[in-house]
Amino acid sequence: MPELSTALRVPAAQYLRMSTEHQRYSLENQRAAISEYAEMRGFAVVRTYADAGKSGLSLKGRDGLQRLLADVVTGQGGFSAILVLDVSRWGRFQDTDQAAHYEFICRDAGVNVHYCGEPFDNDGSMVASIVKNLKRVMAAEYSRELSTKIYRAQIQQARVGFKQGGPVPYGIRRFLISEDGTPKLLLAPGDRKGLKSDRVVFVHGPDEELKIIRRIFRMFLTQKRSIANIVKALNDERIPSTDGDLWRWGRVKGILRSELMIGYYVFNRTSHKMKKPVRHNPPDQWVRTKVTEPIVGLKTFARVQRELRLKRVYGLNRADMIRKLQRLFRKKKKLSQDIINECAYTPSAHAYWIHFGSLVAAYKAVGFICPPTGERHRYFSDEALLDGIRRVHATFGYVTIALLNKDPDLPDGKAFKKRFGSIVKAYGLAGFPTTKSETVSAARQRAAARR
Structure with missing residues (x-):
């Protein structure tokens, strides 16, 4: 052919x-x-x-x-x-x-x-x-069959104390062993095993890190300090976390919640089979295995879990919460869950969610409104928007929607209309004329001044 x-x-x-x-x-x-x-x-x-x-x-x-x-x-x-x-x-x-x-x-x-x-x-x-x-x-x-086989194998491996993926908390390290249990080497962050037959087990990190873990538990339980306050204390003392990064709210809470602190590896809390959404499994399906000696006492850990379940937020004063959030808003000019959680003097974002029903409601209580997606990803209070109008007026001698749209430090005119009801009302709140006669009079005054 x-x-x-x-x-x-x-x-x-x-x-x-x-x-x-x-x-x-x-x-x-x-x-x-x-x-x-x-x-x-x-x-x-x-x-x-x-x-x-x-x-x-x-x-x-x-x-x-x-x-x-x-x-x-x-x-x-x-x-x-x-x-x-x-x-x-x-x-x-x-x-x-x-x-x-x-x-x-x-x-x-x-x-x-x-x-x-x-x-x-x-x-x-x-x-x-x-x-x-x-x-x-x-x-x-x-x-489906492959997923079932992998799941069964993971359950079996977890029951004998072999790690099945995921990050490890501060103070815990991964150690590689061969199929027959022969120790091989300590895995650094990001390292993976090279052979399928190898297994990964949990070991304690350096003594300095174990001391920090015990201190975190004391700060939270005995000193009644918030997670955000603990984060600030650790960062102020320049104590590095596992990867050398700064401490964050989630990292400290992860230590307080992890049963590895009492020597137990818990697997199968959640499942994510066949690319389906993550599903939380009931406790009777969890696999709990003793893998190391405890870092903190069982009674101490149990008391911390009870405190975390109580959330401590119910004893907070609403007016005090608003005052602290206003202070943070004035400093940062915007608010978010991460900003709140990383602040040393405010309760956690979860506390605001409990007290106000949502973070959006807490934001609204201090005058902060999240703009819709697409508004140049900027966050502005009412006063910040009005100050923007005044700044544009001081630069050009007048204000128009076109000038607001061209300003790189402000959202477009739609944001002003949505916030204040109309652009004319925004002009009025900023202290500029809003009626036709006032506008004409102001224009004449500007023309006379230029002569």
């Missing part, structure tokens, strides 16, 4: 995907199989879309497939066929209709999908449709 010239071949795009499966699904092997198919069937690969290290369970995170579909719909791809190794590379969607939907989008745009490694031609025949749907079901079932 004579070889077709490149000009006579049908332009096609190839889609490659590899998650963490074995070598037969490597991108190189997929390229080779698709290239062989294209040579035999008269295709010329003109575009390549790839998702390396991506799960096929959903479209989320698969930038290659998303770009492919976008180019197909807009007609900007410059190809009339898509070559994929097999049905599972297109996706292991748990809803088989989802895979069919994406393929239909391509076919509806005049671009057919060809599965190069499948024993059927994707020609729209009844046999092809039945086999293809069966393959989709098999691909989905493979992922």
